[in-house]
Amino acid sequence: MGVIIGLEIHTQLSTASKLFCGCSTDYRNDGPNTHVCPVCMGLPGSLPRINRKAVEYALKVAKALHCEVCEEAEFARKNYFYPDLPKGFQITMYDRPLGVNGYIEIEGDDEEKQIRITRVHLEEDPGRLVHMGGGDRPRYSLVDYNRSGIPLLEIVTEPDLRSPQEARRLLNILRATLEYLRVFDGDREGSLRVDANISMEGYSRVEIKNISSYKGVEKALTFEITRQKSLIRRNQTIDRETRHFMEARGITTSSRSKEMEQDYRYFPEPDLRPLRVRDWVEYIPLPELPSARKDRFMIQYGISLNHARTLTGDLRLADLYEKVARVDPVLTATWIADTLLGELYYRDIGIGDVPISQFIELLELLKKGSITGKGGVDVLRILLDEVAGKKPVEYPSAIVERLNLGKTAGNEFLHLAKEVIANNPTAIEDYRKGKKGALNFLVGQLMKKTKGRADPRELGAILEALIAGKETEV
Amino acid sequence: MITRLDVQHIAELADIGIASEELDEFTHQFNEILDYFDLLDQVPEQECQRIPECNIWREDEIIPALSQEEITRNAPGTEGGFIRAPRVM
Amino acid sequence: MGFPDPYNAFITQCEPEKKGEGRLSGYTIAIKDNISTRGIPTTCGSRILEGYIPPYNAFAVDRVLAEGAIIVGKTNMDEFGMGNTTENSAYGPTLNPVDTSRVPGGSSGGSGAAVAAGMVRLALGTDTGGSIRCPAAFCGIVGLKPTYGRVSRYGLIAYANSLEQIGPMARSVEDVALLLNVISAYDSRDSTAVPKPYDHAPDPNIQGVRIGLPEEFFGEGVDHRVAATVYRAVERLEEQGAETVPCSMPSMQYALSAYYTTCMSEASSNLGRYDGVRYGLADDFRKHWHQAFQEVRQKGFGKEVRRRVMLGTFALSSGYYGKYYLKAQTARENVRADFARLFTMVDLIAGPTMPTVAFRLGEKSDPLSSYLADILTVPANLAGVPAISVPCENVHGLPTGLQLIGRYYDEERVIDAAYAYEQTTKKGG
Ligand SMILES: [Zn+2]
Numbered sequence: 001m002g003v004i005i006g007l008e009i010h011t012q013l014s015t016a017s018k019l020f021c022g023c024s025t026d027y028r029n030d031g032p033n034t035h036v037c038p039v040c041m042g043l044p045g046s047l048p049r050i051n052r053k054a055v056e057y058a059l060k061v062a063k064a065l066h067c068e069v070c071e072e073a074e075f076a077r078k079n080y081f082y083p084d085l086p087k088g089f090q091i092t093m094y095d096r097p098l099g100v101n102g103y104i105e106i107e108g109d110d111e112e113k114q115i116r117i118t119r120v121h122l123e124e125d126p127g128r129l130v131h132m133g134g135g136d137r138p139r140y141s142l143v144d145y146n147r148s149g150i151p152l153l154e155i156v157t158e159p160d161l162r163s164p165q166e167a168r169r170l171l172n173i174l175r176a177t178l179e180y181l182r183v184f185d186g187d188r189e190g191s192l193r194v195d196a197n198i199s200m201e202g203y204s205r206v207e208i209k210n211i212s213s214y215k216g217v218e219k220a221l222t223f224e225i226t227r228q229k230s231l232i233r234r235n236q237t238i239d240r241e242t243r244h245f246m247e248a249r250g251i252t253t254s255s256r257s258k259e260m261e262q263d264y265r266y267f268p269e270p271d272l273r274p275l276r277v278r279d280w281v282e283y284i285p286l287p288e289l290p291s292a293r294k295d296r297f298m299i300q301y302g303i304s305l306n307h308a309r310t311l312t313g314d315l316r317l318a319d320l321y322e323k324v325a326r327v328d329p330v331l332t333a334t335w336i337a338d339t340l341l342g343e344l345y346y347r348d349i350g351i352g353d354v355p356i357s358q359f360i361e362l363l364e365l366l367k368k369g370s371i372t373g374k375g376g377v378d379v380l381r382i383l384l385d386e387v388a389g390k391k392p393v394e395y396p397s398a399i400v401e402r403l404n405l406g407k408t409a410g411n412e413f414l415h416l417a418k419e420v421i422a423n424n425p426t427a428i429e430d431y432r433k434g435k436k437g438a439l440n441f442l443v444g445q446l447m448k449k450t451k452g453r454a455d456p457r458e459l460g461a462i463l464e465a466l467i468a469g470k471e472t473e474v
Numbered sequence: 475m476i477t478r479l480d481v482q483h484i485a486e487l488a489d490i491g492i493a494s495e496e497l498d499e500f501t502h503q504f505n506e507i508l509d510y511f512d513l514l515d516q517v518p519e520q521e522c523q524r525i526p527e528c529n530i531w532r533e534d535e536i537i538p539a540l541s542q543e544e545i546t547r548n549a550p551g552t553e554g555g556f557i558r559a560p561r562v563m
Numbered sequence: 564m565g566f567p568d569p570y571n572a573f574i575t576q577c578e579p580e581k582k583g584e585g586r587l588s589g590y591t592i593a594i595k596d597n598i599s600t601r602g603i604p605t606t607c608g609s610r611i612l613e614g615y616i617p618p619y620n621a622f623a624v625d626r627v628l629a630e631g632a633i634i635v636g637k638t639n640m641d642e643f644g645m646g647n648t649t650e651n652s653a654y655g656p657t658l659n660p661v662d663t664s665r666v667p668g669g670s671s672g673g674s675g676a677a678v679a680a681g682m683v684r685l686a687l688g689t690d691t692g693g694s695i696r697c698p699a700a701f702c703g704i705v706g707l708k709p710t711y712g713r714v715s716r717y718g719l720i721a722y723a724n725s726l727e728q729i730g731p732m733a734r735s736v737e738d739v740a741l742l743l744n745v746i747s748a749y750d751s752r753d754s755t756a757v758p759k760p761y762d763h764a765p766d767p768n769i770q771g772v773r774i775g776l777p778e779e780f781f782g783e784g785v786d787h788r789v790a791a792t793v794y795r796a797v798e799r800l801e802e803q804g805a806e807t808v809p810c811s812m813p814s815m816q817y818a819l820s821a822y823y824t825t826c827m828s829e830a831s832s833n834l835g836r837y838d839g840v841r842y843g844l845a846d847d848f849r850k851h852w853h854q855a856f857q858e859v860r861q862k863g864f865g866k867e868v869r870r871r872v873m874l875g876t877f878a879l880s881s882g883y884y885g886k887y888y889l890k891a892q893t894a895r896e897n898v899r900a901d902f903a904r905l906f907t908m909v910d911l912i913a914g915p916t917m918p919t920v921a922f923r924l925g926e927k928s929d930p931l932s933s934y935l936a937d938i939l940t941v942p943a944n945l946a947g948v949p950a951i952s953v954p955c956e957n958v959h960g961l962p963t964g965l966q967l968i969g970r971y972y973d974e975e976r977v978i979d980a981a982y983a984y985e986q987t988t989k990k991g992g
Contacts, residue, residue, distance in 0.1 A: 015534050022537025032555040036545045037537070038619055042836045044612070044720040045599040045621060047753050053534030072528070079832050079879070081489050081856055083559035088835020130556065131563060138563055140848050142556035143840065145545075263487060265879035267888060270724035270829060272754050273530045481873075488831060488876035489853070490869050491861030500870065506931045507874060511824060511887060513817040520896040527712075530754040544618045550845030559840045560848055560855040 001232070002201035003225055005167050006159035007217075010152045010193045011178060012125070013057045014185040018149035019124045020048030020091065025150055028188065032144035040149035042086030047271050050075075054122060054151040055098075055275060057183040060284055061153055062099030062120045064177055069278045073098045073121075075269040080262065083143050084127040092123035092154075094266040098275070104177070105291060106169045107309070109162060115170055116158035125150040153183075159197060164221035167196065171214050172313055176290045179315040187350075196221060200228050204240040208252050211245045220245040224252055293318055301329035310337040316351040317341075323356060327363040335363060335376075343380060347388045355393045358383055362396040371396075374452050375405040405453065416449045417462050428467060439463065476504045566635075570658040570667070572677040573636040575604050580633055587745060588631030593677040593686040596637040597644060598729060599718035600624055607720050608640040608652035608670075611863030615842045621718020622753070623687055623729045623746040630745050635683050638673025642865045643834065644689060644722040646670050647697050647936055648927055651867045656924060661703060661962060665921040668701030670694040674732050675702040684733065685742050689719055691727040692822050693916070693940025696952035699732060700916035700964025703954045705739045705981065706732040710972050711947030712757040714743075715750030721833040723826035724755075726944040736953060736982040740765050743974065763975045765982035770804035772980060773909040774967075779815040780914025780939055788958045793915045796955040796965040799987045800913070800980060808909050814897040815942065821894030822941035823934055824878050824887045830868075831875030837863060870930060898945040906970045911980055914939055916952040916964030939966060949974045953981040955988070 018025055021039035038046035062069055076094035102117035127148040133139030155174070161167050175192065178184035185191060194217050199205040208224060211217050228238050243252040288296070290312045297308040297318075311321045311333060325332050340359075344351065362383070366376045379396045386393045399405070420442055421428060431438035443460045450459070478497045481504060485492040492500065539545075542555050551558030565576040574596045582589040594600060597607045599617040601624075606612045620628070628634070641651040649657040649672025657672040659665040660680040667676040671688030675698025678686045688695040690708035699706030707730045714729045721727075731742030740763070749758035776797065781790045801807055839846035839859040846855040864872070878887035905912060918939060927933035943950035948971055952964035965984060969977035 017534050017536045022532070022535060023539045024536045031542065033542050033545050033557065034555070035539050036542075037539050038617075041540075041545055041841060043599075043617065043619075043842070044605070044607070044615070044836070045617070045716075045718040047717050049752060049754055050531040051534050052531040055531065077832050079835060081835055081838065083562065083838065083840050083852060086836060086841060088838065089832050129559070129562065131561065132553075133561070138561045140561050141559040141852070142553055143559050144556055263881050265832070265876065265881075265884075267828060267832070267879055267884075270755075271721075273527045274525060276528045484873050484877050484880075487880060488873045489857055489860065490864070490872060491857040492869070493861075496866075500873075503870065503930050504874065506929075507823070507934070510931060510934075511820045513820045514824065514887065514890040514894060517817055517821075517890055517894045517897060520893050520900060522892075522896055523899065527755075527757070532751070540618055547618070548615055548842035550839065550843075551848060557841060558848060560846050560850055560852040562852045 001229065003162055004159045004199050004201060005161035005164070005221060006197040007157045007161065007167060007170065008195040008197075009155045009171070009174065011155070011184055012188055012191045013054055013151040013153055013183050015051055015053045015057065015151055017051060019051050019054050019122065019151035020149055023149065027146040030146070032142075032146060035146045036148070040086070041145055042088070048091060048269075050272060050275070051151065055277060056280070056284065057151075057181070058098050058120065058122045058153055059277060059281055060181050060183055060286065061155070061178065062102065063281055063284055064181055064286055064289060065099070065102035065104055065117045065120060065155070067099030067102030067117060067120055069099050069281050070096060071276065071278050072096060073275040073277070075122075075272045076266045077269050079265045082126070083141055084129045084148070086127065086145060086148055090124060090126065091269055091272075093121035096274075097121035098277075104170065104174060106166060106173055108166055113160075115160045118156040118158055121154050123152050123154055124148070125152050164218045164225070167221055168214055168218045171217060173290060175214075176313050176315065180287055180289050182287070198224050198228075200225075200232060200238070203228065203232065204238045206238065206240070207242045208245050209242055209255070212247065216245060216247050219250050220252055223250060227252070297321075301325055301333065303330055303333040307333040307337045310341070314351065320351055320354060320356075324360050324363060327360060328367045331367055332363055335366070339377060339380065343384050347384050349384060349387055353387055355383060355387060358393055358395055365396055365400065371400055371405055372452065372455050375400070378403070378405060413446065413450050413454055413459065414462065417446055417459070417466055420445045420449065421463070421466055431467060476501060476508060566682070568682075570660050570663070570676045570680055571655050572638055572657050572673040572680065572682065574606055574608065574639050574654045574673070576636040577603060577634050582633050583628065583631035585629060585631035586741065587627055587685070590632045590685055591635045591683040592627055592632040593635050593638045593674050593683040594624060595671050595674050595686070595688050596640055597689055597720040597722070598624060598687055599720065600634065600637065603634075603637060605637065605720070606653070607644075608642040608654060609863065609865070609868070610653040610844060611837045611859070612843045613863075617718075619718065621729070622715035622750040624718065626746050626748060627687070627742075632685065635677075638671070638677055638686065640673055641670035642868050643720070643830065644670040644691050644694055644727070645830070645867050645871055647693065647933060648922060649673060649698070650924065651865055653865060658924075659702060659921050662921065662960070665923055665961070666701065668698035668917070668921060671706075671732065672698045675699060675704060675706070678702070678704045678732050678734060685738055686732040687729055687742075687746070688732045689727055689729050690944065691723050691826060692937050692944050695730045695732060696916045696940050696950060696964065696966060697937075699952040700954075700966075701921035701962060703957075703962030704732060704734050705736050705951065705953050705985075706730065707739050707743060707951045707974070707978070708943060708949060709743060709747065709761075709974060710949045712755055713759060713761065713949070713972065713974070714746050715753040715756045717750055717752040721829070723829040724833065725829060726822070726826060736765050736978060736985045739951070740978050740982075743978075757972075759972050761974055763978070766979050767803070767983040767986045769800065769980050769983045772805045772911060772976065774800060774805050774807050774980070775810040775905050775909035775912045776807055777810050777812040777815070777905070777912060777914060779812050784935065784938065785915060785918040786920070786958075789915050789917070789919060789963050792956050792958055792963050793913070793965055796984060797913055800984055803983045803987065805980070810905055810908065812901045812905065812942065814894065814901045815938070817894045818898055818942050818945060819934060819938050821891040821898065822937065822945055824891035825895065825945075827871045827875030828878045828888050828891075829875070831872045831879060834864070834868070834872055839863075867930065895945045898942055902942070902946045902948055910969070910973075910976055912968040914966050916940065916966040920958050920961035920963060943968050947971065949977050951977050951981045953984055955984075
């Protein structure tokens with residue numbers, strides 16, 4: 001059964017000040033209501049003023065997503081009443097958005113595909129509500145208006161996605177694009193929020209609100225597909241409704257509110273003038289975007305498509321790679337994509353916290369063959385544990401020396417190899433009969449004795465030579 | 475013709491409380507006023523003039539916020555720098 | 564404590580301050596209570612703003628203080644500016660100093676009465692559909708609604724953003740011009756403000772100025788005694804060298820509908836912020852948000868405000884937006900087009916400010932009949948052009964106003980003509 005998914009993505013733009021006032025957008029380390037002024041508090045008589053940078057950022061994104069920029073864009077009021085919405089309306093764009101009819105390329109389930117972008121527009125974020133009194137029935141709410149007025153970019157896609165995995169991939173590439181454009185700071189709380197529309201082909205559409213992470217999107221959609229398919233199997237109807245995603249429990253629940261019949265009574269914001277910025281677009285330079293960088297990585301560094309895709313999928317990762325690639329582009333790509341990422345994720349360490357010069361030295365040791373792959377992993381883990389523990393980070397050469405991880409040339413293990421051969425006559429017999437597995441067994445035995453300090457391939461060669469009676473050659 | 479039910483619905487949409495004894499009065503007045511507004515049906519089409527002013531904005535510069543004390547001083551209820559509001563759930 | 568206020572012109576009286584230096588040094592001034600004043604309660608004549616003390620000054624307030632004026636107090640008004648009698652105030656009606664059985668007009672009735680009674684030399688009012696000119700006419704003083712964009716609205720508590728302006732009120736055209744001069748400095752915090760500060764001293768020479776007299780300003784619904792008085796005033800201007808031209812403004816027939824639809828729509832949105840959370844009348848915190856919000860609005864807003872918020876909500880609601888809000892904007896275009904056409908032929912348009920003299924207290928109890936009295940003032944707001952009301956002869960002892968409307972940013976000519984007329988009345992003629 002076909003699945004049809006469209007996304008509405010809200011992302012914070014990383015301007016220094018808010019969309020309509022001069023309050024700072026960086027309130028991460030400050031108490032509630034400390035970045036608030038008459039404008040973002042909605043005090044009577046205050047008036048909004050458009051932040052030029054926010055318009056520029058929005059145009060950058062519109063251009064990167066191949067949108068047509070409208071000749072005249074206009075802010076409008078979306079009227080609804082909620083305690084975190086200080087003016088009783090949200091200033092957003094309605095029938096005159098900044099950009100329309102764009103697209104973004106993603107790696108689809110089958111092949112590369114274009115997901116159409118319906119529109120891109122600017123709007124302000126509301127404040128933040130805390131429910132007090134616990135349990136299912138809070139007694140009252142507390143409001144913090146620090147977030148009120150943070151610039152948001154809303155990006156709406158056409159229902160062109162066919163699976164939760166495609167949805168996640170779209171978010172990944174979109175996030176990377178926003179980072180490359182330097183209009184987005186993924187570290188900020190609530191920096192990316194998603195509403196999703198999902199339907200099974202031929203059935204009613206359900207809207208899922210309140211998804212605040214990438215993994216959440218995939219989870220919510222997967223849950224919803226299972227739910228809707230089982231309703232269809234049991235011949236029950238799928239209601240056209242709005243559902244909320246409960247991140248902690250991984251399920252969606254019917255919001256059962258009057259939101260369905262919400263009438264926002266949009267009209268043009270009379271306190272602001274229209275934007276006529278289409279002519280800017282050609283003068284806005286776009287940086288190299290993820291797909292272009294991916295292609296360049298493959299050509300310039302000779303790395304695989306998969307590695308190039310992984311490395312360019314995150315701006316900081318791609319930058320890190322280019323800083324250390326000179327040691328050996330292919331070796332470096334393999335180490336970052338296949339080992340470093342997982343170790344960082346395991347320890348919840350950001351890419352920005354990777355100790356560059358230590359990492360370069362580690363790659364150099366690996367390239368020279370001074371340590372084995374396994375030894376390299378050990379060193380990396382020690383390094384990252386030190387980062388995670390906020391301890392001084394040692395240099396790999398010091399760790400290698402301290403723990404005697406240095407790779408010993410295989411011939412130093414000659415006597416150990418002889419011991420192994422002497423102790424396993426049956427395996428030798430099997431090997432001579434042509435059983436490949438026997439050699440692997442012998443290498444394993446020898447690895448144990450060398451405590452992993454030697455290269456298994458080299459050990460295999462020594463054993464083969466010994467068994468063949470060519471001791472002198474090794 | 476606006477009915478009492480319509481007025482109740484409008485009050486609900488506007489989120490404004492209305493007492494039942496006010497309903498007749500409001501219904502009567504709304505009908506009078508909206509009948510008068512029907513004059514708008516006779517408005518001839520007119521090309522909308524482009525507002526000459528556009529692109530009025532400010533640079534992305536931080537202006538110091540008000541202090542938490544100043545910003546919460548007018549609030550009927552506060553708690554640890556937060557502003558109190560009725561429950562929404 | 565405080566000073567006697569026999570006409571209930573003030574909602575809040577201020578502690579006397581020392582006069583500052585500047586062009587208004589030592590001048591007393593009253594501020595309409597929908598203009599924000601730092602540290603001084605600002606209520607908009609509404610219970611819903613009970614206890615609210617703005618942490619900042621409106622731009623116009625900063626300007627008058629910078630020029631040395633002394634703020635005497637905050638004046639009474641129809642709640643949020645919604646009315647033309649000042650009876651729609653949570654703080655009781657203001658009385659007309661000329662005849663205390665009558666209203667002072669509105670919504671800037673407190674400012675009008677305070678100036679007329681000599682309690683202050685100057686006042687700031689606001690004009691959304693006539694709210695400066697109506698009390699000026701009813702109280703016998705001068706009041707000017709500037710061109711939309713001339714004076715920053717920063718700190719003016721919004722009723723209908725696309726229509727309203729802060730403007731000067733005083734007993735003489737000279738004082739009105741001086742106050743306009745002070746408050747029309749450019750303020751970038753209002754994105755609809757235009758950097759065109761007014762800088763002109765009144766000049767009574769109006770030789771060759773062409774004045775249009777639209778028939779609609781003297782026709783049905785206009786008290787013939789008021790019309791006759793205004794015609795005589797226009798004759799005085801002709802004696803000073805002005806030429807008059809009969810003309811017509813067909814868009815007047817739906818101007819009032821366009822005005823009320825627009826101001827109600829904008830008000831329904833502007834007044835959504837009064838929810839008892841951040842300031843003003845407190846919510847009942849034991850209740851659910853939705854219920855507490857409805858109740859605080861029922862309790863905090865007077866009937867006329869609730870009426871307009873509901874009708875404005877209706878006019879913007881899906882299914883009716885096209886019939887009301889959008890049609891009103893088209894009607895506005897027609898009014899603008901009418902003015903544009905007339906101003907290719909004439910320099911000014913003249914007529915009565917109000918179709919009648921001041922109403923008796925309680926006379927306008929029916930909302931629609933009260934709305935109809937705004938017919939002559941709303942066209943200037945719909946188009947955004949400047950308009951002044953200057954006192955002419957009394958009718959049965961009650962003041963009337965001559966309204967002069969000019970081209971965009973042509974306050975100079977509006978003020979000069981008003982000044983020329985004022986000079987003729989001073990000669991005792
Ligand atoms: Zn702010």
